Amino acid sequence: MISVVLQERHFRELNDRLLQFDGRERAAYLLCGKAYIESDPWTNLPRWKYLSFEVLPVPDEDIISHSSQHITWKTDSFVQALKQAQDKGLTVALVHSHPGGFAAFSDQDDSNEPDLVQLAHNRNGDTTRLLSLVLTSSGNLIGRCWLNPQEHQPLHLISSVGNRIQLNYPGRGEGESPAVFHRQSLAFGQALTQDLSMLRVGVVGCGGTGSAVAMLLPKLGIRQIALFDKDGVEESNLNRLHGATWDDAQEQRPKVEVVARSLTVLGIGVEVRSYQSWIGDPQCRDALKACDVVFSCTDDHAGRLMLNRFAYFYLTPVFDVGLAIEVSSSDPPEIKALDGRVTTLLPGHPCLLCREIIDPVTARDETLKREQPDEYERRKLEAYVIGEGNPSPAVVLFTTDVAIMALEELVHRVQGFRGADGAIAQRCRRYHLVEDRRQGARIDEHCPICAQSECWGQGDVEPFLNQV
The missing domain is CATH 3.40.140.10 (Cytidine Deaminase, domain 2)
Known part of the structure; x- marks a missing residue:
């Protein structure tokens, strides 16, 4: 192909x-x-x-x-x-x-x-x-x-x-959508379902947002899905990880296997490939490059840093999602911030570094912990790296809604239902204030990713993504 x-x-x-x-x-x-x-x-x-x-x-x-x-x-x-x-x-x-x-x-x-x-x-x-x-x-x-x-x-x-994702392939517009997508075709036309069926979609991170994205993809007509996550299911995941059961948590089954199982039993023709690994591992590389669209639902800075480069080098739309919940120390807690975010990464859009969403120092520490755990612990004791804090709050209502926001962005860029100016490079939903914001950003003129077109569409280079 x-x-x-x-x-x-x-x-x-x-x-x-x-x-x-x-x-x-x-x-x-x-x-x-x-x-x-x-x-x-x-x-x-x-x-x-x-x-x-x-x-x-x-x-x-x-x-x-x-x-x-x-x-x-x-x-x-x-x-x-x-x-x-x-x-x-x-x-x-x-x-x-x-x-x-x-x-x-x-x-x-x-x-x-x-x-x-x-x-x-x-x-x-x-x-x-x-x-x-x-x-x-x-x-x-x-x-x-x-x-x-x-x-x-x-x-x-x-x-x-770009702001639109336009597809050309033999047979486009011919035939009819399967009956399972008839109601969707009534809203958006048959072309959308056919276009989505041509896309190979990666989901990086299969937690609250990632599992929600993955579960909804086949119901839109996506047939080929790749799942990436190295972690297993824990009891604390059960309040938001779609498809996970109590037995999965007791057995600590890999999240990718649990989500893949839920997608397969739908019985609507989805083909799932799962990778229990960190997205930056070389064994994930072929699958990642084979994807036409990627949803970044990971919560680590190192993974996001890699996907941030990947979107520009390989011209692959990456929809990066995040949820931030900040509460007071009072009992019951008072909501100080409850923000969901969807950022689209593509040439012409500001990257995650310019938006100050990822921190290279934190990414460095995460890489050290993954590759040299003993050295990581030694440096943490000496305060050279940032130690882990308390777990962040997470609520299934909002992790699922952020996933839907990301899928809406994909559907608009393929179908255009929001109109000519409907593409949103970064959308923030402030749940506690009941408001949506389109957030702009200034591209750092020295940014080697989004300010310099020399890497846009460069594809395969050594080292991968020019990362040392």
Whole structure:
């Protein structure tokens, strides 16, 4: 399986450049980072994702001729694009428009592209791949990946991610939704259920919010879900961990197994893969990269710090959720703060560091505790690390509601039910004050994640995510 993910800004640039008033075909190059998945969790087969990194227009002076049905141009700019791709470890995609709306490759495309593949092999090596995309007048995309001049493979999915998540795949809009989703289709149309069924969704952290997210995903039409959590069920979890039983707590069964069991018995076709591990462990890497959307429901700073980078490197929307309850020491306690938060992480949005939601020092201490527990205890005694405090309050009403807020954000970005300006980068619900807030943030101009586009769509690098 091969797929392409476009940054929304790149998708808009391609639309602006290639679809102009004169109705003539135009072309551009798209440099793409790579995400290689050695074993896809749902197929056990290798998979490639290509991630848009930079748009390079074909200069007007290089166009030899073009009309509403064809375009030819000099290959000088193509050779330059190949050079840049080789220097940066990227892959070239050819993108051209079909202003007439023809959503297929033409005979001319089939004739010309093998020569360009051969040129790419001659210059950059025999393992070089070449992507080819067609943009129609309605803004739809189709694509294929050339493995060599004689062989190409259709793209399984082409998506654009940003304030909206737009999906292009064979058969979109055809057929009918299963009867179980009929009432949902009455509200949002059949396309939403079909689109959601194409997404592979990761849930990081299977506690109060994570288990609520996971339990609701299949009921929206999500069929492929990956669960990540290293902890087992404890008695204190039973007031909010959906699907957990008293026996699970007594046996301290892994949270991922308990949630996976609850999803499987629904019987509506969900395929669950579970990973009892911290999300930063290398064994989680393939599954994480295979996901199209991730819900960050973990309560540790180190995990959030990693997912914060992952969203930008791999163009994967990450919906980070949090619940803060602060009470007085009186009896009964007085609520001082009761805030739920959903933050969307994507290129163009402020990251968790700039929003001061995660603390790198706390993340460092968590990593030390996980990897060197003896050293962690020694430093804690000497006050070099922050020790654990009292457990935070948690109430199932609010952990579940925050999960729903995050799912609402996903559904809006896919379907757009809130209107043109409905995407919310950070939403805070203050339950005790009965109010919702859209919280802005200032991007630190020196932030290496959300202020610098050099890592956006970079994909696989060594070390992973450029983390030492």
